[in-house]
Amino acid sequence: MSNGERLHPAAILFNFIKVIKEALFAIILGFITFRDESFFYFILISSVLVILLIIYSVASWYRYTYRIEADELRVEYGIFIRKKRFISINRIQSIDLTAGVIHRIFNLVKVKIETAGSGMSSEASLTAVKLAEGERLRNELKKERTPLNDVEEQLVDEEPSYKISFKRLFLAGSTSGSIGIILALFAFVFSELEQFIPNRFYDNTVEWIIGLSLFFIIGLSIVVLILLWLFGIAGTMIKYGNFTITRNKDELFITRGLLEKKQLTIPLRRIQAVGIQESLIRQPLGYVTVFAEVAGGSMDKGEEFSTVLFPIMKADEVEDFLQELLPDYAKQPEELNPLPKRALKFYLLRATLPITLMFAAVLYFLPPFIWIPIVFFIGALFLGFLRFKDAGYDVEGKRLLLSYRTVSKMTMIIYHKRIQAFEKKQHKIQKAQELATMKLSIIAGLGGKHYTVKDMEERDVDLLSDWYSYRK
Structure with a gap:
């Protein structure tokens, strides 16, 4: 592949949508500010900007080329200032394929290429290529010459695989806690309605609601909460629909999404820690979420900048799940060293x-x-x-298990070689009580991840410090 290839023309649409999304706040602010006497000028300026954005999107697509040459992925882009990016195949950590609704219409995928130093975003992102081209790129960049039609077809019956059932998916949506976020968004939208609804109609509606009986208002509130709860379930099912995780040699493959289908690749050597999350809603029911902290992953890689390995499962199923996919993280201690x-x-x-x-x-x-x-x-x-x-710790060989809670209970499994820094903190009151706070850091996402357990027994923190520093 010596000549530069262009993306699919649908990339023009994706570029346009991206710019509109980035400028959405300014557009809404301009509409609110000039919707009365200066509305004509707002429409005129907006029309000119839309034309310029279309020209920019077309030019960006035309000037963007990529090719594989001399064991490198070479990307060239830029309208006025030409930029060239060379990515060595040996540095590539993962190649992820994503297909949104528009991608599926045209049988396209988005190819995200990440290296260990990708940080906040992907090292390279091909926004729209044909599915066959995306799979061929993944094969060549991973130095695999066998054809690849689909991740699921390639891996079936070869390696351990887990797929979420509809029942579990529905339960994940029911207990996700997203109703609080949706309720806050709903309240914000309702508070801003006055800007767009005629004053007389808005005031009459508010007076009508105030004049209703207390029981009717309570019933209406319950109906609204149920609808928001159903929206939360729908959002979770769209995000994690058809969730499948499979291990193949030294990599984990994750496929998920109903509207936007994502295929993620996680090299095992990049996993810095494995976590188990138990929310206040799920913990009494015995369900947890299993996730991983991955070095060099982009910030939009997963849930709250972590990669979800399985959205929901029984707590007593976690050890078997990890034994199949990540055996080094599988064995769980019967008891932890608690706080005094x-x-x-x-x-x-x-x-x-x-x-x-x-x-x-x-x-x-x-x-x-x-x-x-x-x-x-x-x-x-x-x-x-x-x-x-819920706070505590356990050390077994070179593996450390930490347990703590903010709102949800978190259990982190970390190996010694993954810990980048260890810190002991102690204020005067803690010193008088022979207590101390332990903080450790790992590489994950932008700026790393930090875990803190407060008010531990001071001698336990000193023992962990010696363990980290190889002091006997």
Whole structure:
């Protein structure tokens, strides 16, 4: 492949959509600002900008070429300033294929190429190529000469594979906790409706709602919450539909998505840690989420910048799951080294201090609503106790297991060679109580990942420090 190849012409549309998305806030702000007397000028300026964006998108597509030559992927782009990027095949860590709705219409894929130093974004991204071309590129860049029609067909019956069932997928959506995010978004949109609805109609609607009976308002609120809950389920099912994870030699392959189909490749050597998340909703039901921290992955790679290995499974299934796919991380200790009982008061104090300040403010300004901070105070006490109870650690050989909680309980499994820094912190009160805070860091995403366990037994932190520094 000596001559430069261009992307599929559909890349023009993707470039245009990308620019519009980046400028969406400015467009909305301009519409709100000039929607009255200057609306004609807003439309005129917008039309000119749209024409310029179309020209820019076409020129960007025409000037973007790629080719494989001399064991390198060579990409050239830039309209006025020509840029060239050479990516050695030996540096490539993963090649991911993504197909959104528009991609599927034209039988296209987006090819994302990542190296160990990709950081916040991919090393190279081919926004639109034919599916066969994307698979051929993946074969050549991975130095595989056998044809590849589809990840699932290539790997079937060769290596261990797990696929999420519809029942589990529905349960993942039901317990995802996304209803809170959707409710906040709904409240924000509702608060901004006044900008776009005639004042008389808006005021009449608000007066009508206020005039309704209390039971009707409660019933309407329940219906709205149920609808938001269903939206959360739909979002999870669209994101993780057909989720499949398969191990092939030294890599994990993940395929997921209903509307946007993603195929992720994770080399095992890039996995820095494996985590198990137990949310407040799922933990009583015995379900967890398994994820991995991957070095060099782009920030949009996975959930909260981590790569989800399986969206939801029973807690007692995790060890078998890891034994099949990541046996080095499989064995779980029966018990952890817990925090000393004298640390409990610090956890309760940290959890309840903000609520105490809110309690004082409500008591002074809104005494009839004093029950609200009381309810929050009880909840904060419970959360503080859970944080104390769930914190702990275990060391086995060169493997460290940490457990802690912010809101969800997190269990991290990390090998010694993956830890980049270890820090012991201790303020005067902790020193008097012979307590200390441990913080360690690994390479993952942008800026790394940091894990902190507060108010540990001081001698335990010193033992872990010796373990990290190879001191006997």
